[in-house]
Amino acid sequence: xxxxxxxxxxxxxxxxxxxxxxxxxxxxxxxxxxxxxxxxxxxxxxxxxxxxxxxxxxxxxxxxxxxxxxxxxxxxxxxxxxxxxxxxxxxxxxxxxxxxxxxxxxxxxxxxxxxxxxxxxxxxxxxxxxxxxxxxxxxxxxxxxxxxxxxxxxxxxxxxxxxxxxxxxxxxxxxxxxxxxxxxxxxxxxxxxxxxxxx
Numbered sequence: 001x002x003x004x005x006x007x008x009x010x011x012x013x014x015x016x017x018x019x020x021x022x023x024x025x026x027x028x029x030x031x032x033x034x035x036x037x038x039x040x041x042x043x044x045x046x047x048x049x050x051x052x053x054x055x056x057x058x059x060x061x062x063x064x065x066x067x068x069x070x071x072x073x074x075x076x077x078x079x080x081x082x083x084x085x086x087x088x089x090x091x092x093x094x095x096x097x098x099x100x101x102x103x104x105x106x107x108x109x110x111x112x113x114x115x116x117x118x119x120x121x122x123x124x125x126x127x128x129x130x131x132x133x134x135x136x137x138x139x140x141x142x143x144x145x146x147x148x149x150x151x152x153x154x155x156x157x158x159x160x161x162x163x164x165x166x167x168x169x170x171x172x173x174x175x176x177x178x179x180x181x182x183x184x185x186x187x188x189x190x191x192x193x194x195x196x197x198x199x
Contacts, residue, residue: 053092
């Protein structure tokens, strides 16, 4: 009896190992491309975060350094007024800094706590100002209630976005997401915050 089940058990174990390896590989790529892996070496949140935070369903990371620039979109926007899916990111704030976290299953994305002095600027931008990175037509057909920033700009959607920039001598990382996701951080940004209404 054990001999007859052994091949099937092995098949299940191999399939599970392949899925796990694929998931971790994808996590590693996203962490590297978004700059999260680099940021975690500098700003890893080492104690439980006790401040307030909000869900963020879409974010765009632009990483510049070494003569190249990488733009990565994570998550998606939606035309639905109420979201039932789990946010891709969590954004919070405390006196110590800006809190960025992913979900517990994103094993290669440790939570970050970035000191306010390390944020160079925080500018409100319009959808038309977001780096143009249009997905394939199949994406829009498969998710008709989702849209990219380019589609939002074309439709005149006016919900504000906020772009945070961090910079070090050899690299620059910017994080763009909907302004509503940064509401807990706004009071701490001070003079670094530039809103379109005041420009």
